[in-house]
Amino acid sequence: MNTNEITIAGKSNHPLNVKRFGYGTMRLTGEGIWGEPANRGEALQILKRCISSGINFIDTADYYGEDVTNRLIAEALYPYPEDLVVCTxxxxxxxxxxxxxxxNRPENLRTSIENNLSTLKQEQITLVHFRVIAGGDVPFKESMQAMFEMQKEGKILHVGVSNVSPDELNTAMAIGDIATVENMYGHAQRNSVQLMYGGETRGGEEVLAICEENQIPLIPYFSLFQSMPKKDERISVIARKHGATEAQINLAWLLHRSPWILPIPGTSSLLHFEENLRAADIQLSEEDMQFLA
Structure with a gap:
């Protein structure tokens, strides 16, 4: 495997090869992940810099903003480069x-897909994650069946899941091919994963193990949001050794933790974007990884 790239849906007829370092757009919105960004020009500049830096995986959602990040992506990047994967x-x-x-009702999911297609100016969405949010009254299996139905219709090329437990991931894989998993994961958030917008916790390492066994990329969200406030002196030691920031070492750790991890750090600062990007060049030794284990 090329450790600088990762293959999504490698067993399908439409595999996607992307750089193993993407960008998450959530931070491009206003305060509280709502409304327009404080600096719209900088937000557009970051998206364009993604392409010029070689990033070809961008994560978004129509409920960021609302629909702010999708509109920014279309404004900055449409018509899209041929190898760009916009994942919603x-x-x-x-x-x-x-x-x-x-x-998460089937009709809700269809409404969201149509909204994403329209705003992103696409006829088919390359990759869509079904995100589990606490409080829903629709069985997980029913929502997944609706996702695969839209895949059959051609509205979605690849289906992924997000915020899932090991049992939910196994259930999804029994229904159809799962291309990617987007779960909370990071150096300080490994043994349990908080269900976003709810209090339930789910196994992070167990989900990663399932992904590795089935060659499914794990896309960690909140990897810095969770790890940075939880001061870990080991990260500080390795950061000083490599002349890097602690955020960079957290990202480098993800890249070295497993070849099936695809980090997508997000930021609204071009300066921080460039700093995050340099994390991909940090080579952690076996000793470094053992120290950080």
């Missing part, structure tokens, strides 16, 4: 009070 998520929505709610 469905399963959630926002209320006027900015709270997060499940939006």
């Amino acid at each position: 998520k469905v399963g959630g929505a926002r209320k006027p009070d900015k709270s997060w709610i499940p939006f």
